[in-house]
Every structure is written in structure tokens, then in C-alpha cells.
Amino acid sequence: MTDLDPRALRTAFGRFMTGVTVVTTRTPDGTLCGFTANSFSSVSLDPPLLLVCPGKFLSTFQSFADCSRFAVNVLAEGQEDVSNTFASFKGDRFAQVPNTLDAHGIPLIDGAIAQFSCTTWQSLPAGDHQILIGEVTEFTQSETPGLGYAGGQYFSLGLERAVLDQTFDKTVCGALIAYDDTVFLEETPDGFRPPQVDLKDRGRLRLDLQEALLLRGCDLDLGAAYSVFDDAGRRTHHAYFLATSKGAPGTGMQAVPSRDLPTLTYTTPAIAEMMARYSLEARSRSFGLYLGDAKRGDVHSLTERT
Template identity: 45%
Template sequence: MTLDPISLRTAFGSYMTGVTVVTAMSPDSVPVGFTANSFTSVSLDPPLLLVCPAKRLSSYDLFHTCTRFAVNILADDQAAISTLFASRTEDRFGQVNWAQDAWGSPLIEGATAQFSCRVHNRVEAGDHDILIGEVLDFDSNDKPGLGYASGGYFSRSLEHKAQTGVATEMEKRFVGGIISYGDQLLLTPTETGLRLPHFRVPARTSALDTLTHALDGTGIEIGAVYSIYTDTKADRSYTFYRGTAPSVEVANLGRFLPLGSVPQALTGPMAERTIIERYILESQNQQFGLYVGDDEYGDLHPVHPVQKGS
């Protein structure tokens, strides 16, 4: 049986991992590195870890022959560094702060953990090498690590904000869904017109648990957090998740409208229209960001694809 490599890659990518940048110094003292989520702790005695550089890497020959390397586990505010080292950009080290360890390998500043290694073993395995390193020294801190799954980054600290809510008054928290079926989105009728489906979050309850309970029995699959914002005029906080419906029949939640007509149909807060306008743009290439802020100002945390061992 022949396996479809694209489908296989997608299946592999469903496993949630951290993100690392693996680095080494060339014989002529040029730093090199690549982004990888193929990182595993192997042993405590002796202290061993492994990474898997791809044979297609421009720096593959160096990692295939090096005797020293380092692994930098990126913090959740270092997605841009992950993207940089997954690209073919020249002089990548000129765009980050770094220093050499005692053996000359580059360590990226701000990482949540750093491991200085010497090569313990190297095994060729298909289109990758399995590079096993003995840990000579390490450093770590309590910064949350950058996560990766299904083609995008996620942040533990941002996920925590989404589940606990951003408002201080528990009774003013709401959770909602941007629920799609094909190229249609679900809208719910309210006293003031059509709005995105949303529900009040009870005290001592997480936003995600509330949404899961509200959608129980509909077959709707809840996806990633899409927007966390405070409505400053109403003094309420909203957390919206993306979701997919199995059909247009979803109990009494509302009705589906073509994606392009949703912004004009919405009659709720302007923030909801802004959310959908951004969703329309991002759905064109299936790369979604995460907005954290209020109904006027905030930060959009981009989600960039990153390839294993690239």
C-alpha cells in the first residue's frame, strides 16, 4: 500500500509539540540553525536528547558531521524566531540576540530552555537523520513554551487567558463561536438582530467548558481560540473559538449564511463585524491569527506554518 505523503504529514502534525531551534557552529565560525519540532528527551542517565535534521536542509552537511550542537526551546513570544529559522532568509543570526556556549554552539536569548550537547550517536533514517546528543550543560526558566499543532502555533499563556477569561467580574464573561459549514457561517437571532452565537459564562466556569456544554449534542467540533477581547462600552469580555458544523441542521442555534454576506447581516457590536471581516481574509489561505485586546486596540498574534525538521 502506498501512503499519501501529504495526508501522512497532516496526521503527524496533529501531535502537539513544542518548537525548537537547533544550532551549531561551522568550522569557519559561521553560526547555523533550523527550526524543528522533532525534539525528544531520550535518557536521564546518561542525559540524552534527540533532534531530526532533514536531508533537504541547506545546513544538513554540517549537522551530519558536527560534534557539538545546541537545542533552544522557544518561548511563547518567539514565534517570529521560529518562522525566521524555518525560512531561507540570509543572516538569520543577525536578526536575533544570541551568545556562544562554552563549546561554541549558539544559544538564542529568551528561550525557555537551552541544551548544549555533544554528538552521542547519529542514525540515518529515511529523509532525516536522528541526531542524538549528550547534554553537557543546560539552562531553563519558567517562561511558557511555544506550542505547535496542525500547522500553527499556540501559546499556553494565551490559551489560559481564553479559558479563564479576561474580565475581573466573572458574571460579565461571554464565550462564542465562529461556526462554519463549508463557506457558510452560523448566525443566531437575538432581540437586536443577528449575532454570532454566544453564551454567558457562569462564575467559576471556564469559557471552553461553557461553550462545550452549550454545543453538546449538535455535533459541532470546537477548534482553536480566535479572538479574546473586552467590549469597553458594555464592560464585558468575549472569547470566540472557531468551530465546524457537521451540517446546516444544528438544533435551534440559528441559520447559516454565505460567508461574504455575514458582515452586513450582523447587528451586534462592531467588534463582531471586525472579527468576521478578518476571518474572511484569513480563511482564503487557512492561516488564522489570534486577537487579544479590546474592541478598539489589541495585538494580533499571527499563526505561521512551520515544517518538521526544516
């Protein structure tokens, strides 16, 4: 036993940014099993070894602890639904996700950026998990960007690099700062807007934004990019991030209930649409990253795992 707070420790572990994998196997009676994991690591090149750590809470735990073969599928950008299916779906997961079988009948997830077919090299108990070490017998890979996970949220390096695509005269960087069921906004003569700053160094957007908001008395955890768009009329590039406050609003900010966001007047139509979308998505904690311009664009899933 330990005196450490398990929930706080899990949150601290979650600060480490990882990829997302789906681990699969087949039981002796032919049943296909799979689970989502970010506890994955390469171990050795000679012999070629990797490891994953299935938790004892899994309904299929014993199947993986005892398996002789398994596969690890590294998910690609845009495969959040695949991750969620193998994390929580209670039915036939493989019927929901396109897959093919390797030479030994182990499922490989279609579209994964890397697939490793393995024989079990060693299986060791480790607290409330099992360390499953596999020797890679076959693998595939692609150049597609991968899906990332940190702090309870998915992220994509491919999508978030769009934040750094600075093509206009000025970059406005802001944060949608959540605190309980409210969002911090600042009021201007033209209407409300998220707290924001004008920045020049495109390589320091997140760091400079966090430092600027801290100077205004707002201590926060900055999360994934939420909305990235160009305003051609103002020759301005906008980048807004999700964030969680650790306390009261900073100087010049006020807390507004999320449900009331669509009723306010905002500085621009683009910000009004962004805040209305946030109000809707906050109900389910299923957020998306908007990429486009001030009038039209696409929303890419950034579903928050809990």
C-alpha cells in the same frame, strides 16, 4: 514504501501538541546553520541526553547529520517570528534574530526559555529524517511561558489561560468556523454573530463549546483562541476560538464569504471589529489573539505555519 496517505499521516502526527525549538550548529568552515523543529525530546538524565530529528529535505541536513556539536533552543511565548525565520527565511537567518555564541561557538537564541549546548552522542538515519542524539554539556532555563504548536498553528498557554479568567457574571463562548473561503454565522434580530453559547464552567470552555455546536449539527475541529475580552456594560466575559468545519453549516447557521464579513451588521461593535479583523487576517492566514475589553486591547501573533 507504504500505502498510507502521507498528507493525512502528517496531519495526524500534527495532532500531538508540542513546543517549538530552533536547532543550531556551526560547520567546520564557520558557517552557522539553524532550523525550526518540534521533533524534540528528552532521552535520559544519566547521561543527560536529548534528541532532535532534522529532515533530509533541509538544505543544511548534512551539516547537522555530521556535526560534532549543536544546540537546542526552546522558544518562548511571542517568538513566533523566530520560529518562522528558521523555518522558511532564505537569507542569513542569524542576522534576523538576536543570538549569542556558547563557549564552543554554537549560536544560542536570545530569549529562549531553555538552551541546551550538546555534543553529538549518536547520529542515526531514520527514514526521511536523522535521529540526532546529543549529550547536554550546559543548559539554561527561565520561567517564561513557552511557545506551543499543534494542528498547524501556534498557541501559548500563557495567553490562552486568559480565556479562563472569568471576572463577570456570564461567559459567552463562540467559534469563528471556517469552511473553504466562508465563515459560519448566525443571524439574530440585532444582527449577525459567530455561533456561540453561554457557559458557566470555565474549566470546560472548549469541550462544552464543541459539544454544543456538534448538537447543532456542526462537526468541527476547534483551534486556538482568537479573541478574549470583557464587556463591562453587559458584565460578560467573551471567548472566541478559531475552528474548521468538516461539512455544511449547522442548524441556524449560514456560510458567509470571508471577504464579505466587514459589510454585515453585527450584534455588537466588538463583534463587528473582530469579524473585520478576521476577514483581513484570513487572506494571509496570519491570525492574532486579541486580549482586552470590548473597546481596546492588544493583538498577539498566532501565525499559522503551513
